[in-house]
Amino acid sequence: MATYVLDSSNTARLPRGPLAVTLTTSDAGVRARVTTRSESGAAVPSVPNGPHMVILPSITEMTTIGALPAAGLERFAPNTILHLSMTPEGALGRGGDTASLAPRDVSGLAFVDLATVAPQPDGSLQITTLLDVEDVPLPPVAHAARIATRGVLGVDHVRASSEMGVRCIVDLSTSMAPAFAQRAVAACADIVAGVTAVISGQTTVDWLATGPAATDFVRVGLADFGTRAGDPPATGLGLAADLVPGLATPVSGPTLTVVITDGPVPAVPTPNSHVVGLTVATGAVTAPATAVCLLRGDDAQERLAGDASAITAIVADLLRSVRERGLLA
Incomplete structure (x- = not known):
């Protein structure tokens, strides 16, 4: 036997x-x-x-x-x-x-x-x-986002030929202080990690915390990304962090670039990079290619961990423009 x-x-x-x-x-x-x-x-x-x-x-x-x-x-x-x-x-x-x-x-x-x-x-x-990619353990919001991404795309993992790299730029402007304090940045980073687990062949996210002319992305494991990106830097937040240098950084293949911010995302055409905004806001945002994580004065990470439908809505908005371009097919 x-x-x-x-x-x-x-x-x-x-x-x-x-x-x-x-x-x-x-x-x-x-x-x-x-x-x-x-x-x-x-x-x-x-x-x-x-x-x-x-x-x-x-x-x-x-x-x-x-x-x-x-x-x-x-x-x-x-x-x-x-x-x-x-x-x-x-x-x-x-x-x-x-x-x-x-x-x-x-x-x-x-x-x-x-x-x-x-x-x-x-x-x-x-x-x-037929288990091509083993699931890595993820924290609650990232785990729920992985489930939501599978539901939105109808697959447990996209085909190798349709995979996209994922990079995430986090706005460190002073105005982002409430988003950090309410753990909304951490929640957004977790959502990015969950999406990455389904659309990428990697178990990491390339992360850039904006600073003066910052262009150096750091590779972070999916399980740790919410914690790493969700804490503001020890040096504090800047008056007007510049998103453009990070957005202009070249990529080597099809890449989803997610910008966690509280304002508009600059239009910076970069070959192979599809840019979407994951906006932290107190109400609806009507910008194209944008998903919204609401600020309600509470711990957003804790709230979303118990609200699968809200995470699904964010993921669907985050991937809508990507799918409209025929990516992730």
């Missing part, structure tokens, strides 16, 4: 024959359905066996195993984690070999492909996970 745990980098082989596929969730009250799709498009025979198991009697070509939310639901609920395992049907209850996928967070998705099963010349079935 062997149990193979499959993450983003390995495969397993099981004896060829009827295959029992078991799909459970971290929350017993949340249901998910197994889906199957053959490479040729032909129907894949399947036999339900209880609420969490499907038997695939015969696999004759590469077959993709996926999951859908329970009937009546459009998307998986927040914090839905799927557990998928596969065992030869004849070995059920007898300690046979099992291939188990690493737990998969599918929050906000309408569907997900989890693994492929392919017959091999030696008579075995090769199980390959």
Whole structure:
């Protein structure tokens, strides 16, 4: 008996024959359905066996195993984690070999492909996970923003050919003091981290805190970005920080440049850089390519951690102009 745990980098082989596929969730009250799709498009025979198991009697070509939310639901609920395992049907209850996928967070998705099963010349079935990018642990607001981004884009991670680098410029003007004090800058940075986790192949954000002619971006891990960017510098805030030098800094490939500010974002055409504003404000802002994080005199980071719909609205606004340009497709 062997149990193979499959993450983003390995495969397993099981004896060829009827295959029992078991799909459970971290929350017993949340249901998910197994889906199957053959490479040729032909129907894949399947036999339900209880609420969490499907038997695939015969696999004759590469077959993709996926999951859908329970009937009546459009998307998986927040914090839905799927557990998928596969065992030869004849070995059920007898300690046979099992291939188990690493737990998969599918929050906000309408569907997900989890693994492929392919017959091999030696008579075995090769199980390959489709988890390309493992989730890094994120703080609450960043985690919620990752879920929201998946919901907005309809994927758990964009294709490698559509990935964008992400850089973030934080306005250090004196007028930003309330935003720092109310943890709105920290919340915005967390949102940027969550978006980055889905649209970029990196686990870091390139960060620039504006200063006189500042152009040196610092690479910061996603889990730490809210804390690092959310604290004002020890030297204090400046009267009128200049955003232009940072915006004009060249990028090497398709890049989302997010500017956290309380004012308009200067128009600085830079090849491959798509600029959006993440504005901290006390009310609505009508500028194009802009999302708004509201200041309400409270701890914005704490408030947003408990308001998934507000985070979804911010993420949708943040990505709207990017998607309108055909990026992230």
